[in-house]
Amino acid sequence: MxxxxxxxxxxxxxxxxxxxxxxxxxxxxxxxxxxxxxxxxxxxxxxxxxxxxxxxxxxxxxxxxxxxxxxxxxxxxxxxxxxxxxxxxxxxxxxxxxxxxxxxxxxxxxxxxxxxxxxxxxxxxxxxxxxxxxxxxxxxxxxxxxxxxxxxxxxxxxxxxxxxxxxxxxxxxxxxxxxxxxxxxxxxxxxxxxLHATAPASFSACPAAPTADARLTPAKPTEEAAPRDVRIPRDGKDALCIRGTAATADGRYDMLQQAGRSDSAIIVPVDDSGTVLAFDPAANGAGYKLSIHMVGQTDIYGVYDRVPSPHQIAAIIDGKDTQTAEAQAVATYAANGEVTVSRLAQKGR
The missing domain is CATH 3.40.1000.10 (Mog1/PsbP, alpha/beta/alpha sandwich)
Incomplete structure (x- = not known):
């Protein structure tokens, strides 16, 4: 890819x-x-x-x-x-x-x-x-x-x-x-x-969050590549708060998480057709795993040691973040529900 x-x-x-x-x-x-x-x-x-x-x-x-x-x-x-x-x-x-x-x-x-x-x-x-x-x-x-x-x-x-x-x-x-x-x-x-019950999303301001840059650790080839369900309430079932805003030349993108939960996933909606950056707490509790969700496809990356800063998120959206220049795996979704995961070769590995 x-x-x-x-x-x-x-x-x-x-x-x-x-x-x-x-x-x-x-x-x-x-x-x-x-x-x-x-x-x-x-x-x-x-x-x-x-x-x-x-x-x-x-x-x-x-x-x-x-x-x-x-x-x-x-x-x-x-x-x-x-x-x-x-x-x-x-x-x-x-x-x-x-x-x-x-x-x-x-x-x-x-x-x-x-x-x-x-x-x-x-x-x-x-x-x-x-x-x-x-x-x-x-x-x-x-x-x-x-x-x-x-x-x-x-x-x-x-x-x-x-x-x-x-x-x-x-x-x-x-x-x-x-x-x-x-x-x-x-x-x-x-x-x-x-059918899911749904209501308009509600938002509040998150408590002040750290703004230090995060470091990405690529997943090992033996680690599970299949995407996980992002752990955050959907369809307006719980209030979200705005943790920060990533500003790019093309627009501003809100970093959202579940209100009152400092350990929840962070999502960054990018457009009105379902493109979402998701930073989900890693399975072992250390860091946040990045996945980028689109129509019919999820790109899977490694684990950040913390939630990336707003300017790092802006760089990811702009394609200027060298840490996330390439996905490690891609999950392709078929209309019948089948998911095909392709692990991608990484440079220097």
């Missing part, structure tokens, strides 16, 4: 478009991503479906946003009859799945893209597929200098995240909201028990 240069996040951050733009090219393998029925489009691996027509919006096209042929990053676009109202359903498999973080990072992206006049007018748990608190519903008015209303819904079902975006002219706000609410109401999940 090539080095991650600015790049750690260049290829990664290109996935930010998953929220804010519509792919224009459908891959030949689209049939693997979606299985159309007579009345609905269905992501078979995820067990999630939506009718072809809902709340005045009709299916226009579908495909894979990235990872062509793997069916882990899928989209379906819907349009009103005149094309003025646009909606997109995303069903994707981030290896760190958290609906509250997806909503939080999308909120940041919407505010940054659509300008200072944009107002968040709704942001709360909402019903989906028979579960009263199975989704987060967000509404933004006066976007793009008052020209647009945009709305979003977020669902965590099993290993999958569902994101719905609906946007249209401000004067047709009612249709935008009807589109979002209709999609949430008509979304079906094969296994309702797989």
């Amino acid at each position: 090539p080095k991650r240069t600015k790049g750690l996040i260049a290829a990664i951050v290109s996935a930010t478009a998953l929220c804010l733009s519509i792919p224009t090219i459908a891959h030949a393998a689209d049939a693997e991503a979606w299985t159309p029925t007579e009345s609905a489009i269905r992501a078979a691996s995820a067990g999630i479906a939506l009718p072809h027509t809902v709340a005045g919006l009709s299916l226009s096209k579908s495909g894979e946003a990235s990872n062509g042929g793997r069916a882990v990053d899928n989209y379906a676009q819907y349009l009103s009859e005149d094309g003025a109202i646009q909606a997109t359903l995303y069903v994707y498999l981030p290896t760190y799945a958290d609906a509250s973080l997806a909503a939080y990072m999308t909120d940041k992206a919407v505010m940054e893209r659509f300008g200072a006049k944009t107002r968040r007018t709704a942001y709360a748990s909402a019903p989906v597929a028979g579960r009263a608190d199975g989704a987060i519903r967000a509404v933004y008015d006066d976007a793009a200098d008052g020209a647009l209303t945009t709305a979003a819904g977020f669902v965590h079902a099993g290993r999958w995240i569902v994101k719905i975006r609906v946007t249209g002219p401000t004067e047709r706000r009612g249709e935008v909201l009807a589109g979002l609410d209709g999609m949430l109401a008509n979304l079906t999940v094969d296994d309702p028990a797989s």
Whole structure:
């Protein structure tokens, strides 16, 4: 695998478009991503479906946003009859799945893209597929200098995240909201028990944390390479606190941990499509193991002797940290749940 240069996040951050733009090219393998029925489009691996027509919006096209042929990053676009109202359903498999973080990072992206006049007018748990608190519903008015209303819904079902975006002219706000609410109401999940209760993330300030730089110790070839589940509450189940902020030329990224737990994992959400840096307490209690989570893939690194400082995290994101120039192993996730771990050769070893 090539080095991650600015790049750690260049290829990664290109996935930010998953929220804010519509792919224009459908891959030949689209049939693997979606299985159309007579009345609905269905992501078979995820067990999630939506009718072809809902709340005045009709299916226009579908495909894979990235990872062509793997069916882990899928989209379906819907349009009103005149094309003025646009909606997109995303069903994707981030290896760190958290609906509250997806909503939080999308909120940041919407505010940054659509300008200072944009107002968040709704942001709360909402019903989906028979579960009263199975989704987060967000509404933004006066976007793009008052020209647009945009709305979003977020669902965590099993290993999958569902994101719905609906946007249209401000004067047709009612249709935008009807589109979002209709999609949430008509979304079906094969296994309702797989739906996670979710709520908007809440944040507080962490106690002052050490800011000394950390040192990375590469894992030994004999050590377990498979990714572990990052030990931190998800989907808004507990308050998070902001330990620090990593500032890069391209943006500012919050270092989050569980409020009131100095020994919890540290996560750094990077974009609105599920890219997360995770520093998880090592199994032996000595240090923090770094993993970088994306759609369908986790890159696995060694163990830092402490939580890296904000400027070190910024260097990791920018691809300028020589300690993390290369992953030691890569875990690739298939839509059917299979995980393939490839250990990578390290220079000088």
